[in-house]
Amino acid sequence: MAYVCLCNSFNEGTLEAAIDDMLPPEDGASVKLSDVYKRCSGGEKPQCGKCLQQIKASIQARQDVNTGNSAAEDSIPVVNLPTPANDS
Numbered sequence: 242m243a244y245v246c247l248c249n250s251f252n253e254g255t256l257e258a259a260i261d262d263m264l265p266p267e268d269g270a271s272v273k274l275s276d277v278y279k280r281c282s283g284g285e286k287p288q289c290g291k292c293l294q295q296i297k298a299s300i301q302a303r304q305d306v307n308t309g310n311s312a313a314e315d316s317i318p319v320v321n322l323p324t325p326a327n328d329s
């Protein structure tokens with residue numbers, strides 16, 4: 242698995258496991274980036290911050306899967322293909 246954070250050394254597997262463990266939040270709120278980071282890094286704070294965007298995107302993707310709200314589906318253009326009935 243590829244590293245997500247080089248400063249505090251954790252990989253995609255650690256990130257995914259942390260997000261899965263934290264979803265859904267007990268109070269129904271969104272999972273916080275800072276909480277996920279702390280869990281993955283063993284309580285350490287981000288140093289350079291280069292990984293934070295990837296972590297944020299992973300949290301959003303997991304939340305969308307859990308809520309059935311797929312941003313990926315929203316970005317797929319709808320194309321009306323001709324059928325024999327309406328093809329003229």
Ligand code: FES
Pocket residue numbers: 245246247248249286287288289290291292293
């Ligand atoms: S790569 Fe994660 S804080 Fe630097």
